[in-house]
Amino acid sequence: MLFLRLLFFVLVLYLSACTDILDDINPSDSDRRGDFDATTIGYHPGETAADFASFDTLNQAFTMSVELAGSDAIVLYFTMWCPVCDSHMTHMRKSTIPYYPGVKFYFVDYVSGIVDVARASQLNNGYGTSNVLVDDVNHTVTNLYNATMGTTVVVDSNTIVQMNEDYKDGRKLQEVLEALP
Amino acid sequence: MSSLTPTCDKSQALIALLMGGTFFFSTSAWAASCCGGGGGATLVLPKFFSSMHDISIGYEQYHGFWNKDGEHLDDPPGSDLNQFRVTPGYALRINPNWQASFILPYVWNDNKYAGLSSNTNGLGDATLGFWYENFDDIKCVYAVNSLEDLTPAAYFGASLTIPTGVSPYDDVGNSFDITGRGFYRLDANMLMDKTIFPWGLALSLSYGIYLERDVNQEYGNFIEPYKRQLGNRFSGSLAFSYSVTLEKLDTLTYTLTYANLKEDEASINGATDTTSGFETQSVSFALAYSTMAKDWIVRMSFNHLPTNDGLGSNFPATDTITVGVSYVIP
Numbered sequence: 001m002l003f004l005r006l007l008f009f010v011l012v013l014y015l016s017a018c019t020d021i022l023d024d025i026n027p028s029d030s031d032r033r034g035d036f037d038a039t040t041i042g043y044h045p046g047e048t049a050a051d052f053a054s055f056d057t058l059n060q061a062f063t064m065s066v067e068l069a070g071s072d073a074i075v076l077y078f079t080m081w082c083p084v085c086d087s088h089m090t091h092m093r094k095s096t097i098p099y100y101p102g103v104k105f106y107f108v109d110y111v112s113g114i115v116d117v118a119r120a121s122q123l124n125n126g127y128g129t130s131n132v133l134v135d136d137v138n139h140t141v142t143n144l145y146n147a148t149m150g151t152t153v154v155v156d157s158n159t160i161v162q163m164n165e166d167y168k169d170g171r172k173l174q175e176v177l178e179a180l181p
Numbered sequence: 182m183s184s185l186t187p188t189c190d191k192s193q194a195l196i197a198l199l200m201g202g203t204f205f206f207s208t209s210a211w212a213a214s215c216c217g218g219g220g221g222a223t224l225v226l227p228k229f230f231s232s233m234h235d236i237s238i239g240y241e242q243y244h245g246f247w248n249k250d251g252e253h254l255d256d257p258p259g260s261d262l263n264q265f266r267v268t269p270g271y272a273l274r275i276n277p278n279w280q281a282s283f284i285l286p287y288v289w290n291d292n293k294y295a296g297l298s299s300n301t302n303g304l305g306d307a308t309l310g311f312w313y314e315n316f317d318d319i320k321c322v323y324a325v326n327s328l329e330d331l332t333p334a335a336y337f338g339a340s341l342t343i344p345t346g347v348s349p350y351d352d353v354g355n356s357f358d359i360t361g362r363g364f365y366r367l368d369a370n371m372l373m374d375k376t377i378f379p380w381g382l383a384l385s386l387s388y389g390i391y392l393e394r395d396v397n398q399e400y401g402n403f404i405e406p407y408k409r410q411l412g413n414r415f416s417g418s419l420a421f422s423y424s425v426t427l428e429k430l431d432t433l434t435y436t437l438t439y440a441n442l443k444e445d446e447a448s449i450n451g452a453t454d455t456t457s458g459f460e461t462q463s464v465s466f467a468l469a470y471s472t473m474a475k476d477w478i479v480r481m482s483f484n485h486l487p488t489n490d491g492l493g494s495n496f497p498a499t500d501t502i503t504v505g506v507s508y509v510i511p
Contacts, residue, residue: 023351024344024363029395032403044402080294080356081257083246083495087456090249112257113296121257125248137296148355148400165404166349169454 043145043164049155050144057109057119057132068157072102073180076133076153077167078142080111081121088150088167089127095170100177106131110147113137156180223310223340224282225372226272227475228319230509235284237505239266244486244500247461247493259295264288266305277317282310285345288360299357303347306361310340310370321376333375342366342389350394352401364411365392374420381422381434389414393448412445412458430473436482438465461486461493478507 036046043050051065068074077092079085089107097105109132112118118134135141145153145164154163154176163176226233243262245255256262270284286305292298313336320334346361347353366389374383393410397403418440425433439462446458467482484501486493 023398024346024348024361024394027350027395028397029406029408030397031406032397033405034403081254083248083459083497084456086246086248086254087495091456109257111260111294111297113294117258117295125254135296139297146400146402148357150356151400165402166399167456169449169452169456171449171452 038158038160043147043153043161045161045164047161049153049159049161051159052141052144054108054133054135054141055115056106057115057122057134059115062106062133064155065159067104068155068159071104071157072100073104073154073156073162073177075103075105075173075177076108076141076145076147076151076155077106078108078110078145078147078149078151078153080149081109081125082149084150086125088152088170089125089130091170092167092173093127093130096174096177103177103180104131106133108133108135108141108147110135110139110142223308223338223370224270224272224284225312225336226274226280226282227509228314228316228334230475230511231274232510233272233507234510235270235272235505235507237266237268237270237503239268239501239503240264241266241499241501244488244498246497247490247495249456249495251491251494253488253490253493253498257294259293261291261293263291265291268305278314280312280314282308282312284308284310288346290357290360292357299355301358301360303358303360304345306346307343308340309343310338312336312338312370312372320374321378321381323378325377330377331375333373336370336372338370338372340368340370342368349399350396352398355400362411364394366390366411366414367392368414376422376424379424379426381420381424381436383420383422385416385418385420387414387416389416407450409447409449411447414442414444416440416442432471432473434467434469434471436465436467436469438467439463440465457495459493459495461496461498463487476509476511478509480505480507 036044038048041048041050053063056062064074077089079089107130109118109121112121112134113136115134118132122128122132150166152163152167152173156162167173224233224235241264243256245253247253266286266288268284268286270282272280272282274280285307288305289302291300315335315337320332322330325331342365344361344363344365347358348361348363349359350363368387368389370387372385374381390413391411393408395406396409397406418438420436420438422434422436427433441462443460444458447454463484463486465482465484467480469478469480471478482503486498488498
């Protein structure tokens, strides 16, 4: 019984010191999104999107504000070429991209750091015809949008962030694209 | 009664212990680079013993993944994705036929890509398990003389996975911090083993249901709240074993196991998430050594997910080496 008591004590100590875990132990349904508007530059929906420059896997320069001109919106999906990413990207390519010709879709490789490596992953995973951007080794774009695996960002033609969250089943992305100004 | 001799008794105990650790396909295979994990096994206390302390150390290396169509794809060039786990556990006999156990893994994720390195650690998901032993004496026999000698040792149980790990729905910075899936899961479990010394055969089956939960943040970003439920999970395994009695009546048991794991697609606000769900298969080889008194059991296993196309879906391919020690108290 001494072992059990010790284990329980360590567990309580750990849980009490780590509120992160309590989010899963006792999940919340409260909406805690803040109020954000276009007067600030940031990554939250409602804020003005931060412009950035990058390269794609064909070594062509990319600047968000340039690409946004004449488009309905830009969609960025952050990939690390994992099973979840592939599942999302396949779904997006099949169920969303063909239906929004005025929107530019980009997969952002945020783990390779090198154009050649990102290109190899792109081809190995069967995305040779997709637009893939390469984030630099300082993770500039990833940090700008507080992104990680599966993060999907929609920036509309007014450079307002309309969405910044996990892709999940793709429904949210389609809702946001349908409601573009 | 030959079936109660120490050697036969030990052989049955070892197989049950090994199966307890293997048939609940370690969910850690969802871990490291992308998806959390670090839990999912349970302990099986040998018959007639009152409690058991157990610790295992696991090293899992990633070798690409299967996409939804079952095609195996490589990880990005220059990547090296690994997970280490230390899993202490404790099992306690409640009465002659009931036992309970608890395990709580600690997980280290060590991921290197060409343009990114990450080294994080944290608790994995804990598992609380209960077993009912549907037998009153050792079912291991040396020879089959009657139908009764073919009666297997049967365990029926339930386990609860507790989301003590760090999940995408916690206040975390990115996917590399993930060590758990973030959901409670209830499993109904069955384990049957028959040992006709020195040969053994064991079958284990498990069916799990995740509890639906609210989600109001992902990777530390608050989002519009929604309800998510992971898909039901089935796992099964079949193991063959062979035991050798050593000079001082210590026992060495070799076990070869085939296992299958399938998780249905998840749902979001009641609608099916077609990007989720997975399936995989594994083969493992285990070696267990037990002292004559059965108080110490040392085991080592190698688990391999063959990387051929069609042998998995939406799941990472891994190899795992595990070393474990159990101290069993009469």
